[in-house]
Amino acid sequence: MTEEGLAQYERIAIDIASRIAEGKINEGQKLSGRTQLSSEYRVSPETIRKAVALLSDMRVVRVKEKSGVTVVSADSARRYLELSRGRGSRRELYDRLQKYLYSYEEAGRKLRDVCRELIEAEQNPLPSEQSFPKFEVTVSEGSPRIGQTIGELRLWQATGATVIAIKRNKNMIISPGPYAELYAGDVIIFVGDKDGALALDRYINRADEA
DSSP: OOOTTOOHHHHHHHHHHHHHHTTSSOTTOBOOOHHHHHHHHTSOHHHHHHHHHHHHHTTSEEEETTTEEEEOOHHHHHHHHHHHHHHHHHHHHHHHHHHHHHHHHHHHHHHHHHHHHHHHHHHSOOTTOOOOOEEEEEOOTTOTTTTOBHHHHTHHHHHOOEEEEEEETTEEEESOOTTOBOOTTOEEEEESOHHHHHHHHHHHHOGGGO
16 A cells, blocks of 8 residues: 555554554554654654544544543454555545646647647748648538537547637637537638548538538
8 A cells, every 4th residue: 555645644543553453452452642652653742643533533543531542443443444545546546637637738738839830830931931731611500510529529530630720700719629619600720631621621511421
């Protein structure tokens, strides 16, 4: 079981529960006082209090004023350890999700920057620069694709066209994300070839022919 990312008092609670589950501390036995446990684990008494509170909530130990902390159940200690394992797994999944979301957002930002530069280069080409083939397809009023998102349509897989922008009235949506919906009258701007333009037009406006 990995304990990376857990709070210090959580790690201490797991250690104490492990000792109880393994029989190193017996049921009915009293734990050392907070001061002694603080010295043993080299933490503050408050950290020990939080660790003991976790174990008390799971009925691993019983806390009584003036009587101290008594071990109640080794079975409860084992259940606590199982729950801690699951919690650790969820924490790892959450950390991985955060990492991948950051990577996705970073890739999206870079893609938008490249598309913006590409469009600007198309609008203001250098004299010696060969223009990159760019095409447009307008979403017709009767298009069966209206209301669908870029992600749902999977345009590149279906037609080979790489969408770099959507022109909607006077607005230009640069590098539309997967959740961008198509509206009637949208002008899809993409890079590709003439065959790709024909394929995209059929796919968007005449889905039964695609």
